[in-house]
Amino acid sequence: MNTSELETLIRTILSEQLASANVKSSTGVHGVFATPGEAIDAAHQAFQRYQQCPLKTRSAIISAMRSELASHLAMLAEESASETGMGNKEDKLLKNKAALDNTPGIEDLTTTALTGDGGMVLFEYSPFGVIGSVAPSTNPTETIINNSISMLAAGNSIYFSPHPGAKNVSLKLISMIEDIAFRSTGIHNLAVTVNEPTFEATQLMMAHPKIALLAITGGPGIVMMGLKSGKKVVGAGAGNPPCIVDETADIVKAAEDIINGASFDYNLPCIAEKSLIVVESVTDRLMQQMQLFGAVQITGKDVDKLRAVCVIDGLANKKLVGKSPVTILRTADLPIPAKIPRLLIAEVKGDDPLVICEQLMPVLPVVRVKDFDAALTLALQVEQGLHHTAIMHSQNVSRLNFAARTLQTSIFVKNGPSYAGIGVGGEGFTTFTIATPTGEGTTSARTFARSRRCVLTNGFSIR
Ligand code: NAD
DSSP, X not given: OOHHHHHHHHHHHHHHHHHHHHHHHOOSBTTEESSHHHHHHHXXXXXXXHTTSOHXXXXXXXXXXXXXXXXXXXXXXXXXXXXXXXXXXXXXXXXXXXXXXXXXXXXXXXXXXXXXTTEEEEEEXXXXXXXXXXXXXXXXXXXHHHHHHHHHHTXXXXXXXXXXXXXXXXXXXXXXXXXXXXXXXXXXXXXXXESSOOHHHHHHHHHOTTEEEEEEESOHHHHHXXXXXXXXXXXXXXXXXXXXXXXXXXXXXHHHHHHHHHHGGGGOSTTSOOXXXXXXXXXXXXXXXXXXXXXXXXXXXXXXXHHHHHEETTEEOGGGTTOOHHHHHHXXXXXXXXXXXXXEEEEOOTTOHHHHSOOOSSEEEEEEESSHHHHHHHHHHHHTTOOOEEEEEOSOHXXXXXXXXXXXXXXXXESSOGGGGXXXXXXXXOOSOEEOTTSOEEOOGGGGEEXXXXXXXXXXXXX
């Protein structure tokens, strides 16, 4: 046996011994524990061992996730749609694939160095510890895949608080990730959760001293709860993305992009077009073109019927969130066309509840405005300072630039469907955690890492 073979053998034996010791100390099964306290303690022990591993160990987990989860994505998409009763399995599969294939790994953690007569300064990204990650019901599996890759790449372990409404599929996925991480590292409990992920469990998690960082992906209530915890929070909150179309836009392309974006997963993504603000000279043409691409226009008194079922007391009717256009038409007691519609559109005023409320339904209110200035003014009101997402179709570069600068959204998509802003059919990496109120924007591994400075005095400058 040569030296290299001997080294491999010793490594294998050590890894097996560590693994079996870890199994014995673990009370959770496949990362699922009875209480948040037990789960967080186990994840903290896992972090302490993971912290000593080389970067290639982190890469090994991510490579294994990318290859081993691929064949399960369709099942996860189907179970996610059926358990939550929201969205559709085809689009959920696309979202799962984007999360798995296009979330950056350790390459996101770039090191920078300063050198001079006084020596050398290194700035490096290092882990926080155990991250408490709250996932929404609207994107359950894609958020867990995306956050797992980002957070494990940054060297953390993770306690997940999945949405109770997506409990079964989330627990199944977290267990799969924990198994993959264990097989790649010999460390158990790098990804954990509890068997009953209740709101109370989330509250306990947020108060737990061993949670080093909170990453909260959800509506305003849960993000606010995290912000009150006293911990550092990466808060990915609600949005209400307006889409502006001016008279210079390529109307055919705009119509197709808007339908694709606003109908994607029945409008569940927080980045999806939630209202359309169109300069009056092209409004009719755009709406006609959208109908050619599969939209159905609701008019007259039928708009009142549609509004009455979609928005109740100023809030989205939870029973219709993420439902298909046919279900929404049926609930509103409106006729169902022979050709299955992809999106419902209705012309309304700028202050209509359909415009102001984040509906998360394939219902797109259309507002006709005098000119670009009026469109931008209304878009600012509709976005409500959430700093989330806006979309604009125009060939006028100055206007595109001015709108992006004025709206100050974390994502601004020019001449494309909204999902191009999260790396689906557009340039850039994918994320399903867009940190809006706290300002980190489209998150990746470096968002979940601490920036640290390491100084060597009087050395290592070779200039
Ligand atoms: P939600 O706020 O109902 O739930 C989000 C998570 O918070 C869930 O895990 C839920 O269990 C938990 N939660 C909610 N209220 C809680 C409470 N009082 N105590 C403890 N835990 C609580 O959101 P949802 O309906 O699942 O998701 C839709 C919302 O999330 C939309 O507003 C959408 O815009 C937003 N969202 C934002 C992003 C982003 O990246 N910015 C991504 C996805 C969804």
